[in-house]
Amino acid sequence: MLKCRLSVYFFCFLVVLSIEANAQQNIKSSHPKIVFEQTSYDYGAIFAGDNGEITFNFKNEGKSPLIISNVVSSCGCVVPFWSKDPLMPSQNGTIKIKYNTNIVGDIKRSITVSTNDPNQSRVVLILTGKVVKNNK
Numbered sequence: 001m002l003k004c005r006l007s008v009y010f011f012c013f014l015v016v017l018s019i020e021a022n023a024q025q026n027i028k029s030s031h032p033k034i035v036f037e038q039t040s041y042d043y044g045a046i047f048a049g050d051n052g053e054i055t056f057n058f059k060n061e062g063k064s065p066l067i068i069s070n071v072v073s074s075c076g077c078v079v080p081f082w083s084k085d086p087l088m089p090s091q092n093g094t095i096k097i098k099y100n101t102n103i104v105g106d107i108k109r110s111i112t113v114s115t116n117d118p119n120q121s122r123v124v125l126i127l128t129g130k131v132v133k134n135n136k
Helices: 002-029
Strands: 034-036 040-047 053-060 068-073 078-082 092-099 105-115 122-132
Touching: 034 122, 040 053, 068 078, 068 092, 078 105, 092 105, 092 122
Parallel strands: 040 122
Antiparallel strands: 034 053, 053 092, 068 105, 078 092, 105 122
């Protein structure tokens, strides 16, 4: 009789544990998820005064709206543009970057993207390259 009760209690415990684990998984998978096509861009050698605009593409692969709350560059020579609207699941988005190519020298800059993705609340994008004088 005691073995039977222990077996029933143990079975109930396993059921409750299984339900709890499943609930945790469902909650975790219901979050937004930002996935970038690439997180770095190399301009290579670019002439002073050339167009320094690039675009970083990303997708919300999560189950709820993705919000980009802020995009901050490591210096004033990089200006980011992004949509403040929530990005629905499976939608694509962009962050446009304008680098001031009138500054001659090496490019080593970062852009920090802040989101509501609990696994990647901050994503760092990297710019590299070199601006050279245009001898025209």
